[in-house]
Amino acid sequence: MTFVVTENCIKCKYMDCVEVCPVDCFYEGDNMLVIHPDECIDCGVCEPECPADAISPDTQPGLESWLKLNAEYASVWPNITIKREAPADAKTFDGVPEKLQHFSADPGPGD
Amino acid sequence: MICSAAKLGDVSEDGIRRLVDAFYDKVRLDSELAPIFVRAIPGDWGPHLAKMYAFWSSVMLTTGRYKGNPVAKHLVIPDIKPELFERWLALFNETCGELFDDGVSEEFRAKAARIAESLKLALFYRPDRPWPPESAR
Numbered sequence: 001m002t003f004v005v006t007e008n009c010i011k012c013k014y015m016d017c018v019e020v021c022p023v024d025c026f027y028e029g030d031n032m033l034v035i036h037p038d039e040c041i042d043c044g045v046c047e048p049e050c051p052a053d054a055i056s057p058d059t060q061p062g063l064e065s066w067l068k069l070n071a072e073y074a075s076v077w078p079n080i081t082i083k084r085e086a087p088a089d090a091k092t093f094d095g096v097p098e099k100l101q102h103f104s105a106d107p108g109p110g111d
Numbered sequence: 112m113i114c115s116a117a118k119l120g121d122v123s124e125d126g127i128r129r130l131v132d133a134f135y136d137k138v139r140l141d142s143e144l145a146p147i148f149v150r151a152i153p154g155d156w157g158p159h160l161a162k163m164y165a166f167w168s169s170v171m172l173t174t175g176r177y178k179g180n181p182v183a184k185h186l187v188i189p190d191i192k193p194e195l196f197e198r199w200l201a202l203f204n205e206t207c208g209e210l211f212d213d214g215v216s217e218e219f220r221a222k223a224a225r226i227a228e229s230l231k232l233a234l235f236y237r238p239d240r241p242w243p244p245e246s247a248r
Binding site for chain 1: 166169170173174175177178179180181182222225226228229230232233
């Protein structure tokens with residue numbers, strides 16, 4: 001079992017999660033973070049930390065596609081453990097529906 | 112219902128330290144777990160205990176004090192078996208109940224159970240075998 005980062009992280013990328021994660025299992029894309037499902041120990045610490053409520057346990061129904069996206073990009077994006085400034089327009093995108101169209105497959109800078 | 116006044120009703124660094132110390136005292140006396148742990152930690156237990164204070168502080172108090180890779184650490188332990196996680200949880204749950212009130216105990220137990228399950232999946236799950244694993248040796 002693992003936690004997964006879901007749609008509302010896209011273009012919000014607040015990064016509060018990376019500081020509390022005990023196992024450093026967040027990976028950074030250009031405009032979203034993902035969790036490595038094989039490294040996450042399901043402790044749940046990150047879930048309430050996310051200002052965008054974008055993190056959920058994979059036991060929640062309907063998250064299969066997000067679990068797949070997390071697994072796929074966690075293996076190619078760089079690791080991130082240190083929080084930086086969120087994007088300037090993060091708030092504008094918080095809660096906007098259908099954000100998947102804004103998803104970028106490009107890697108972020110990482111630590 | 113009357114709860115024992117001596118039991119801790121909140122999570123603190125001091126409570127975590129007491130829990131970890133009392134729990135590993137039990138582990139070191141346990142016929143199933145002691146051999147595994149003593150082999151993995153042959154010398155001074157100080158650094159391991161300090162790491163566990165940090166781990167539980169990170170998990171229960173979101174302090175971010177622990178940074179590590181527990182999956183990788185467990186993968187290299189010889190003779191590790193799924194049923195040892197049950198034994199670990201039983202001792203941990205018992206220790207929680209001795210130190211903390213019911214509410215706090217349950218918070219620790221719930222986290223421990225999730226983490227144990229996740230470690231078990233990482234260590235033992237194979238797509239071609241049934242899950243949960245049968246406790247065959």
